[in-house]
Amino acid sequence: MKQRWRWRPLLCGDEAEKALTTAEEIATAIGRPPAFPSEASGFWRRDHRDFSLADGRAGIAVFLSYLEDARPGRGYGEWALWQLGEALAGTARVVSPPWLYSGFPGVAWALEHLAGRLFEKGGEDAGEEVACRLAERLGEVPWQRPVELVAGATGLGVYALERLGRPHGEECLRRSVERLAEVAERRSDGITWWTPPSWLTPPDRERFPEGRYTLGVSHGVAGVIAFLAEAAAALDSPVARTLLSGAVAWLCAQKLPAGSPSTFPAAVAPGAMPAPTRLSWCYGDVGISLALLGAARRGGVREWEAEALALARSSAARPPEGSGVVDACLCHGSAGAAHLFNRLFQATGEPVFFAAARDWIERTYALRRADGGRAGFAAWLPGESGEYEWLADPGLLTGAAGVGLALLAAATATEPAWDRILLASVPS
Numbered sequence: 001m002k003q004r005w006r007w008r009p010l011l012c013g014d015e016a017e018k019a020l021t022t023a024e025e026i027a028t029a030i031g032r033p034p035a036f037p038s039e040a041s042g043f044w045r046r047d048h049r050d051f052s053l054a055d056g057r058a059g060i061a062v063f064l065s066y067l068e069d070a071r072p073g074r075g076y077g078e079w080a081l082w083q084l085g086e087a088l089a090g091t092a093r094v095v096s097p098p099w100l101y102s103g104f105p106g107v108a109w110a111l112e113h114l115a116g117r118l119f120e121k122g123g124e125d126a127g128e129e130v131a132c133r134l135a136e137r138l139g140e141v142p143w144q145r146p147v148e149l150v151a152g153a154t155g156l157g158v159y160a161l162e163r164l165g166r167p168h169g170e171e172c173l174r175r176s177v178e179r180l181a182e183v184a185e186r187r188s189d190g191i192t193w194w195t196p197p198s199w200l201t202p203p204d205r206e207r208f209p210e211g212r213y214t215l216g217v218s219h220g221v222a223g224v225i226a227f228l229a230e231a232a233a234a235l236d237s238p239v240a241r242t243l244l245s246g247a248v249a250w251l252c253a254q255k256l257p258a259g260s261p262s263t264f265p266a267a268v269a270p271g272a273m274p275a276p277t278r279l280s281w282c283y284g285d286v287g288i289s290l291a292l293l294g295a296a297r298r299g300g301v302r303e304w305e306a307e308a309l310a311l312a313r314s315s316a317a318r319p320p321e322g323s324g325v326v327d328a329c330l331c332h333g334s335a336g337a338a339h340l341f342n343r344l345f346q347a348t349g350e351p352v353f354f355a356a357a358r359d360w361i362e363r364t365y366a367l368r369r370a371d372g373g374r375a376g377f378a379a380w381l382p383g384e385s386g387e388y389e390w391l392a393d394p395g396l397l398t399g400a401a402g403v404g405l406a407l408l409a410a411a412t413a414t415e416p417a418w419d420r421i422l423l424a425s426v427p428s
Contacts, residue, residue, distance in 0.1 A: 005428045007415040010342050019411035023404040029375040030394045051090030053106025058087040059396025062110055062418050063404050065118040070412050080118055100155030112162040131168035138175035143182050147193045149223035153179040157227050177231050177240045190250025212269035216283035221251050226291035226423035229298040263311055278324025280332035286315040286340045290424050297427040312344050316356040327380045330402035334364040339406040347426045374400035
């Protein structure tokens with residue numbers, strides 16, 4: 001009989017205790033109810049970011065629920081329920097975007113993910129109305145909205161994967177694939193998706209005034225690849241498999257010249273010189289390596305796995321001082337690198353990924369600041385003026401809650417299924 005695969009703690013003994021204690025310090029720094037949110041903190045806002053999955057209460061509820069698993073009986077589960085309830089209430093008060101990371105679909109994802117973990121399944125289906133609304137939105141033809149993970153059809157498909165087995169879950173998933181097929185650009189070198197300038201941030205629009213092909217997981221083709229691999233397996237979909245094969249071919253054709261700091265650029269566009277990226281989940285090589293590895297494992301394609309592992313090994317060898325990492329967040333920081341290398345170790349057993357994950361955990365501790373942040377973890381992000389500054393971000397994607405989740409994944413035997421939101425859950 002085949003032995004059931006189990007998540008293996010990266011840390012043990014005093015090292016594990018340090019990680020768990022740090023995660024509790026992060027929770028304390030976020031602030032317990034009813035004092036939370038602190039009006040004096042200047043961070044919490046009365047808009048959709050207050051309750052979103054990426055930045056607000058829904059993501060913090062996910063963090064606290066995993067902390068309850070690691071430190072049971074200390075009230076974190078009740079606190080997580082309170083945060084989730086506030087997030088749900090927020091969707092009724094504030095008009096929010098229809099996207100996974102920033103709007104009501106992300107709150108619905110957290111509700112689906114925490115059912116059976118934080119509270120019992122059964123009874124009234126609180127997520128059915130949202131699922132119905134998203135099925136209708138994904139039925140829009142022609143599709144004139146983004147296709148990406150963070151704010152597009154791919155993200156709504158990730159929500160649908162979490163909703164499978166319940167009303168409208170499969171419908172949303174099939175329609176996500178249909179929308180990707182509808183707007184796919186079929187080229188001689190494969191299949192890809194164009195990002196028009198109206199969907200770019202102002203700085204990116206300045207650099208790519210005509211638009212671009214985006215490569216990374218968060219906003220680009222690598223995220224579409226990782227999603228299509230899961231959708232193809234879940235639906236047994238020939239359409240998803242065809243898109244997936246073409247997208248992998250196109251992505252692998254976009255490599256920078258040998259000797260570049262990174263293997264892939266963040267984006268390519270006619271007339272623009274492709275540039276190396278930092279080591280990150282959002283745009284970087286390590287995020288792309290996990291997307292390719294997931295596609296390889298789910299599709300059984302050895303050539304893709306070889307590409308993925310070569311990319312991951314080169315990422316592990318990249319020195320921290322040349323990585324572009326300046327803060328500790330999941331999205332593009334040291335905790336994100338630690339977690340993705342931990343995922344790679346769990347999937348392959350290769351010592352190089354074990355060592356890289358531990359090194360990036362140590363760098364995460366080294367990035368704690370005595371002068372601010374949440375438990376010393378501050379995010380280097382654009383402030384209200386648009387200029388970069390150190391912010392006390394409590395959230396999952398760029399803030400302290402995400403750091404806590406990565407530490408919990410390193411210190412416990414609980415598989416971090418929350419990283420399905422990053423499309424990083426790779427089969428062993």
